[in-house]
Amino acid sequence: MTYTLAQRDALRQAIASGVLRLVYEGKHVEYRTMDELKAALNEVEQSLARDNGEVQTRRIKIYADKNL
Numbered sequence: 001m002t003y004t005l006a007q008r009d010a011l012r013q014a015i016a017s018g019v020l021r022l023v024y025e026g027k028h029v030e031y032r033t034m035d036e037l038k039a040a041l042n043e044v045e046q047s048l049a050r051d052n053g054e055v056q057t058r059r060i061k062i063y064a065d066k067n068l
Helices: 005-017 034-051
Strands: 021-024 027-030
Touching: 005 021, 005 034
Parallel strands: none
Antiparallel strands: 021 027
């Protein structure tokens, strides 16, 4: 699916303001949790990056603790 910059900006603004209901381009979307909203933003940003030919790298951090 092709996303727009307006959708990305609406998601960013919603996260910054702490709301779960978005209105953009005459459409209403309501998310259940902030984690769901952040996942949607991640998907939109990754899709926009792919469309622009950018490579997104992932960082995986591993932590260990022996609890001794």
